Amino acid sequence: MIRYLIKNNFKLMFRNTWSVVVMLLGPILVIAVLSSAFSELMKSYEGVDDFAVGYRMEDAVEDAVRFQAVKLAGEENGILFYEYPEGNVKDVMEKNELAGFVEFSEDTYVVYKSADYEVEGITLEYFMNKAMNESVNASLQIQAQDSIVLPVEQLEFMPAVNARDYYGIIYIAYFGCCGMICATGVLSNEKKYGIVRRFQVSNLSETQNYLGKLIPVTLTVAVGMAVSTGITILFYDIHWGKPVLSMLIVFMMIVAANAFGMMLYNISDNLAITIIMLFTIVWFMGFFGGSFETYMFSSMPDMVKHLSPVYHGNRALVELSCMGESDYVASALWYSFAITVICSAIAILAGNIRKRGRV
Amino acid sequence: MEDIILKTVDLTKKYNNKAVVDNLNIEIRKGEIFGLLGPNGAGKSTTMNMICSIVRPTAGKIELLGKNPWKQKKDVIHKIGYIPQELAIHGSLKAWENVELFTSLYGIKGEQLKNAVNDSLEYVGLSERKQEFAKNFSGGMKRRLNIACAIGHNPELLIFDEPTVGIDPQSRNFILDKIKESNKKGATVIYTSHYMEEVEAICTRIAIMDNGKIIACGTSEELKRLVNGSDENITLEEVFLTLTGKKLRDYAE
Structure with a gap:
């Protein structure tokens, strides 16, 4: 049954034109603005001749x-x-x-x-x-x-990355982490029109219900980000290092962020609170992790930076782009994997508790 | 005893120590169309929700096809078709996609699912419009689609929670005919409504509920005799108003 749930939720998310447009155009516009705004600053990070x-x-x-x-x-x-x-x-x-x-x-x-x-x-x-x-x-x-x-x-000498590549990569990852917005239409409809009740009067388990949303929202965001990435590569000449590995890192970040969002939703049972909390936390993680001020020039203590999963992802992606390798690949993947597993377990548990305690 | 499809024993639901459903005892036999009437806040929807394992009872027992729907949900839930009062459909899905989604929740898949979708849409007269998005449907069509989404898995017990609210007489007539048709094919029906003439037209037995209790139960004629001494010169609405009073009810269920 989960196949049909995933399929139809995927259609619903894709037909929510507004959120898809935001997911597609958002990164493209932000990348254009930030990469030009910070290009002078980032020149110091570009490779120079001897x-x-x-x-x-x-x-x-x-x-x-x-x-x-x-x-x-x-x-x-x-x-x-x-x-x-x-x-x-x-x-x-x-x-x-x-x-x-x-x-x-x-x-x-x-x-x-x-x-x-x-x-x-x-x-x-x-x-x-x-x-x-x-x-x-x-x-x-x-x-x-x-x-x-x-x-x-x-000596950690500077990798050669320019503003376009830096923000072109970082903002695909950042918008991917905000991708939960694609699921808001489905989640609000389910509540508003009593569709949740239909689910309750069926054989659908909480795990199936959870996966039936996590998988399509992840796919929707991944497809959106893939298109945005393609457009930015084409028009802004963004260089991704090791494309398959980079895409895996971005994909895992998307899964983790969506699992985190679903967990917030299952705990709070309130879409507005979920979105506000998710965006705030992602913003702070991005703030610590180099999504706004580049992590190279950030005055944030290293310990704080390392606490942010976004930092590990950003650093791995940027270093892959400019050096072709990164010590942060493993930590970025593990961080995302751990968040996905822990948040999924809590989300399913919260959903089951809510179900058992229905009033 | 075998033909009892649903039985509640002292079924109670309290919110903040106030009983919304108060020691409810009903028995519904296989093949019946059982009408549940009551003013707003009488406890009808809460009762339906407890039977469908949406709302947990505070006390009492429910036996659905001989099983407790709260403890043996997997064994009985696929035998229920619940048509909620709200239009529980996705406007951005096509008619057939809505039916496919909700029918698949009962484990039906592949060719069987395809047939179930077609049959359900045919049954509610929407097979010609199955490729259209539900959001473009009229109120009556949405109500019919709402029903189609609940019958694809061939349930033994159909629970209609005010299925004809806000639709034109033609659509209402169509839905009532379909309910009778389902009943003739063997489905047991529980039907709640505010429309007395509907209940009188289709229900084989009617219970009038107020303040969480059943205050009268029987056939339409029996209820009329209970109030008037005879079943002539009195309508079901007059019976209802006599039993529940004329005071306005402003509860939210």
Whole structure:
């Protein structure tokens, strides 16, 4: 019987033109707006060619050995350091066409940037910040282990992603998480016209009833997002890395968000409360997870970011796009899977309790 | 005893300690068209809902085809066809899709389901319009579709909860004829309505319910004799008003 329930609910959701249009046009419009609004900011994250940077070190600087490791890491990431012990920094930069200059003193360093190399300047600043942090961590290890190991290979240097790709990917995932809106027509009709009663006077179990909604709403959203993705690839030239894996991640995020929404609905038995709560929670998860402010520039503590399932999904998708691999793929999939299983169990339990306690 | 299809024993439903259905005892025999009459708030719909295992009774017992519908739901539920007072259909589904959806809930599938859908639509006179969306139907057509959605699984007991509200005389007449036809084919019918002439025309036995209790039960003639001493010069409506009073009822059931 569930086959017919899924089939007809799928038709109902697809015939709800308004929600389908919102699901299709929403991401396309938001991607267009955000990718152009943040394109300047994101340029700092785009891949740049190798560039030269000058540096100078005071004699008293004790970290010269460690700087050699940083220098090596720079070379691996296209930042070539050349020493200029003498002369005015500005003059040296202009004369040698340097993109930046780093001046080390005893316990500080100053990064000079050139107006002609804006993107390279931001890149250098980010790199130095990251490299020196790693360097300090390494020095602590030196003291503890009495060995010199600078984890330069693990420097998280910026992946090359532009605003279009970033928001083009993120907003497909974000709108997918809001896809429960496609089920609102069916859920409100069931209540408004007493269709729930027909279900009660039948052999339909709570699990079947739950799956009879979860599966079609997931399929509807997945089809909608697939079309939106196709359109954005065509018109905005969005690059998805490893398409099958990326689509699996987005699909799992959609399933998890819908299971979460269905759980809220079965607990609250109120569609308005469900939608408000779902959208609020998805918004916060997106806020922590880089859906609005990019997760690379976000000042949010890492612990908070990691708590958001959206962060794992976003990061996996963006890194797949710009690097072709990501350490976050597994966590993104597991997070979604766990949410789906737990929320489904609670949703079915809540539905059964409500059924048993019918008043 | 074998021909008793439905029996309630001291069936009670209370909301906030107020009894909406109060120690109700009824017996409905196989093949009957049993009419349940009562003013608004009398407890008719709550009684129907308890029989259909939609509303849990506070106390008492229900025996449906010898089984407790609350404890042995799977054994009996497919023998009930419940036609709710609301138009419980999806406007954005075509007529045949609505019937297919609700008939499939009883485990019917494949060719059998296809036949059941066609038969049900034929039965209510909508087979020519089966490809149309329900939202485009008139009130009477929607009522007929509402019935088609509940009969595809060939239930033994049909429960009609005010099925003729707000429709034209032709549609009403059609529905009443179909109810009689179903009854002739062997279905037992429980019918609630506010329209006395309908109940009098089709029901073999009538119970008048007020304040959650059955205050009179019998054939139309028996009820008239109960009030008037004779079944002449009195209508069922007058019997009803005499038994339940003329005071306005503003309850919401």
